[in-house]
Every structure is written in C-alpha cells, then in structure tokens.
Amino acid sequence: MAAGSAGGALLEPFVGWQTLFIGTSVITAIVLWLLRPYRSLFDSPKVKKLPSVQQVFAGYRTVLSNVRGARPMPMSCGTVSITLGFILGWDFTFPNLMRWGKWVLG
Numbered sequence: 001m002a003a004g005s006a007g008g009a010l011l012e013p014f015v016g017w018q019t020l021f022i023g024t025s026v027i028t029a030i031v032l033w034l035l036r037p038y039r040s041l042f043d044s045p046k047v048k049k050l051p052s053v054q055q056v057f058a059g060y061r062t063v064l065s066n067v068r069g070a071r072p073m074p075m076s077c078g079t080v081s082i083t084l085g086f087i088l089g090w091d092f093t094f095p096n097l098m099r100w101g102k103w104v105l106g
Contacts, residue, residue: 008020
C-alpha cells in the first residue's frame, strides 16, 4: 500500500488524478479477472449461529483484561496522531489545523 500511494503521488503530476483513478480501476479489474480461477480460496465460511450478546461482551471483557487491550486512551490517540502526521505531513496535524481553523474562520 505504501508503494502504491508513493507511486501515485509521483505519477499524478504527469498523468493527472483522473487518469490515475481510471488506471487504478482498470488494473484492479484485470487483477480480479485473473484471480477468477482461485475464487474458491477466497470464500468465507458461513456462520451457522451468531454469537449471543453475552458471548460478545465476554469477548470484549477478555480483550480489555489484557494489559495491551486496556492501555490508556492517550497512548492510542498519540499513535494515531503520529501516524496521521506521517500520512498527511506534519503541516496538517492537529495543532496546525487548530491554528489554520482560527486563521481561516476568524
């Protein structure tokens, strides 16, 4: 995925975003058409019986009882913020967006 987004960012000035989207659609259609013989490998098993509400909450309780699953929210938000900074560039992170909002919105 990272190679595709970087490649798209490099190709866009030369071919334009419309051509980039159409090219991606065409390549995706070709790949899916070539994978037709293997479609039985991609079938997901049918669920015979849905879990009860109690079983769902028991699963959440099991995840949250783990130290990693119950980590504090700021750490998760910090990880998401750092990732957002890498994806969008540091000029679009939260503090800069707040300054931009004050500047534009007055």
